[in-house]
Amino acid sequence: MDYTYKTKIVCARSIHFTINDNVITNVSFDGGCNGNLKAISKLIDGMTVEQIESKLKGNQCGMRGTSCADQLCLAIREAYDKQKNA
16 A cells, blocks of 8 residues: 655655555655655555654654654654554
8 A cells, every 4th residue: 555644843744655454665755855864765565564663753853853764764654554454
């Protein structure tokens, strides 16, 4: 399932990815720190929701209380829960 998540408070405007069962692939960000977000996307490709959350959940950028990586965790959890309940 292809999924798009509209972020909150961070520089990236949205996150796009594919979720199959609990495996995440094809992650891309609109906006944000281009090089860093491309690197994150490559590093997590093929990981499970739980693996990504264990590494990135709660990461903060400045005083925002969240980050693009943290928003990614919120996005994949939301997609996983929607997929599971469908």
